[in-house]
Amino acid sequence: MKLLTCPINGPRAISEFACGGELRAMPDPAASDDRTWADYVFNRASLPGLKREWWCHTPSGVWFIAERDTATDTVHRTYLFTPELLAAGART
Amino acid sequence: MPARLLKFAFSRQHPEPRMFTRHEKLKSSYDVVIIGAGGHGLASAYYLARDYGIRDVAVLDKGYLGGGNTGRNTTIIRSNYLTPEGVQFYDESVRLWQNLSADFDLNLFYSTRGHFTLAHTDAAMRTMRWRAEVNKHYGIDSEVVDRQAVHEAIPSMDIDCAGHAPVLGALYHAPGAIARHDAVAWGYGRGADRRGTEIHQNTEAIGIEVEDTGSGPRVTGVRTTRGRIATRKVLCAVAGSTPRLLDMLSLRSPIVVHPLQAMVSEPLKPWLDPIIVSASLHVYVSQSARGELVMGASLDPYELHSTRSTLDFTEALAAHMLEMFPFLSDVKINRQWAGMADMTPDFAPIMGLTPVQGFYLDSGWGTWGFKATPVCGKTMSFTVARDQAHPLIAGFGFDRFAHYSLTGEKGAASVGH
Numbered sequence: 001m002k003l004l005t006c007p008i009n010g011p012r013a014i015s016e017f018a019c020g021g022e023l024r025a026m027p028d029p030a031a032s033d034d035r036t037w038a039d040y041v042f043n044r045a046s047l048p049g050l051k052r053e054w055w056c057h058t059p060s061g062v063w064f065i066a067e068r069d070t071a072t073d074t075v076h077r078t079y080l081f082t083p084e085l086l087a088a089g090a091r092t
Numbered sequence: 093m094p095a096r097l098l099k100f101a102f103s104r105q106h107p108e109p110r111m112f113t114r115h116e117k118l119k120s121s122y123d124v125v126i127i128g129a130g131g132h133g134l135a136s137a138y139y140l141a142r143d144y145g146i147r148d149v150a151v152l153d154k155g156y157l158g159g160g161n162t163g164r165n166t167t168i169i170r171s172n173y174l175t176p177e178g179v180q181f182y183d184e185s186v187r188l189w190q191n192l193s194a195d196f197d198l199n200l201f202y203s204t205r206g207h208f209t210l211a212h213t214d215a216a217m218r219t220m221r222w223r224a225e226v227n228k229h230y231g232i233d234s235e236v237v238d239r240q241a242v243h244e245a246i247p248s249m250d251i252d253c254a255g256h257a258p259v260l261g262a263l264y265h266a267p268g269a270i271a272r273h274d275a276v277a278w279g280y281g282r283g284a285d286r287r288g289t290e291i292h293q294n295t296e297a298i299g300i301e302v303e304d305t306g307s308g309p310r311v312t313g314v315r316t317t318r319g320r321i322a323t324r325k326v327l328c329a330v331a332g333s334t335p336r337l338l339d340m341l342s343l344r345s346p347i348v349v350h351p352l353q354a355m356v357s358e359p360l361k362p363w364l365d366p367i368i369v370s371a372s373l374h375v376y377v378s379q380s381a382r383g384e385l386v387m388g389a390s391l392d393p394y395e396l397h398s399t400r401s402t403l404d405f406t407e408a409l410a411a412h413m414l415e416m417f418p419f420l421s422d423v424k425i426n427r428q429w430a431g432m433a434d435m436t437p438d439f440a441p442i443m444g445l446t447p448v449q450g451f452y453l454d455s456g457w458g459t460w461g462f463k464a465t466p467v468c469g470k471t472m473s474f475t476v477a478r479d480q481a482h483p484l485i486a487g488f489g490f491d492r493f494a495h496y497s498l499t500g501e502k503g504a505a506s507v508g509h
């Protein structure tokens with residue numbers, strides 16, 4: 001059984017979690033043109049490699065960030081979200 | 093015929109024709125380079141040579157022929173889609189499939205079985221009626237049947253699915269079929285090879301070269317692990333590796349790669365004639381010509397670029413299989429595997445021209461690419477030869493996301509991915 005470590009609840013079975021996709025900074029909806037907004041809505045950085053992703057521990061509803069390698073499925077770190085993460089150049 | 097066999101064994105030149113010609117060297121240039129020697133790439137090469145006389149073509153593959161998703165799917169062929177674009181496209185594909193064995197002079201074991209998509213809820217019945225009406229409008233044999241009809245067609249199935257998912261009815265699609273997937277790649281490959289196309293296995297594309305023409309970038313060549321090739325046209329048909337190829341051209345796309353797993357049981361005497369799909373139970377199953385039950389389920393729930401398979405998948409799928417067919421409890425699973433599915437947000441493919449001139453894309457095939465193999469070859473060869481998108485793929489363009497004009501096919505995906 002594969003485990004994932006929730007920052008609040010500790011290690012739990014992967015079946016208790018839902019992946020919310022990569023951590024991305026949203027452009028200002030009022031200031032961006034249609035093309036920029038479409039790029040944000042649809043396009044993804046889909047190369048294999050180390051990524052920051054949103055994950056949710058569904059029984060407790062805890063959303064957190066996991067650093068996971070999408071080529072090997074190894075999770076390096078998990079921690080709670082802080083707004084500085086977006087400023088620190090999250091891959092988009 | 094022992095004497096003939098002995099002679100054959102000792103002859104220096106094998107008198108029997110090989111399936112493909114082995115090419116020792118890459119040429120320095122080709123008219124067209126196709127990346128990906130799977131069903132889609134080889135079908136495109138075949139129709140380019142046969143219908144457009146374009147034979148100076150190299151088909152490259154980093155692995156072996158048909159070793160990607162062509163050899164990893166569950167071989168189901170159907171055209172009961174939801175959008176007019178999808179329905180017309182797959183209908184043309186089914187028509188091509190039906191003549192393919194004769195076209196290749198190779199037995200594809202194409203077997204028309206009939207295809208039931210079970211509905212266990214009122215909402216599912218509504219989608220089935222919607223699909224049936226769209227299908228009928230385009231002349232496709234598709235109808236909604238009731239619970240009793242499902243029971244009569246598949247008497248061995250528990251119609252209540254262990255009591256908690258009773259079947260209310262189904263969408264029945266009589267032309268639903270299965271075919272031998274490897275033979276499809278071999279048939280197209282041999283057909284293209286005989287017409288002069290070169291197939292190069294173990295040749296990975298590591299870069300795509302472009303020049304700036306003033307009106308945007310244009311393809312000038314492909315760098316491979318066996319040297320550089322000059323070419324003006326590149327067709328990319330690499331399924332789960334599409335993001336890596338697009339990255340070589342700095343193109344962004346909505347494609348996200350998820351593994352899709354499947355498994356087969358040990359061979360059984362023939363007992364299951366139709367193909368059965370249940371979205372609620374996340375199961376699709378058919379019985380192959382060898383007697384194995386070929387089973388698939390939904391996508392793995394998160395992005396991963398790997399073809400590993402998991403016990404979670406086997407357990408969940410086996411449990412659902414037993415809800416439908418409790419008598420299978422003693423049957424063993426023989427093999428399981430996974431493919432990398434390139435998923436799009438609207439569950440329709442991304443095909444045709446791209447912002448880079450001379451770079452053509454056949455991608456976003458996610459979980460539904462095998463059944464489209466012939467029509468992809470037809471439409472992509474047209475697109476490459478004429479440098480304009482074939483009318484059948486107009487709704488699948490790369491730029492549709494920038495214009496917010498999606499082609500929503502999620503309702504017709506076989507299970508709720």
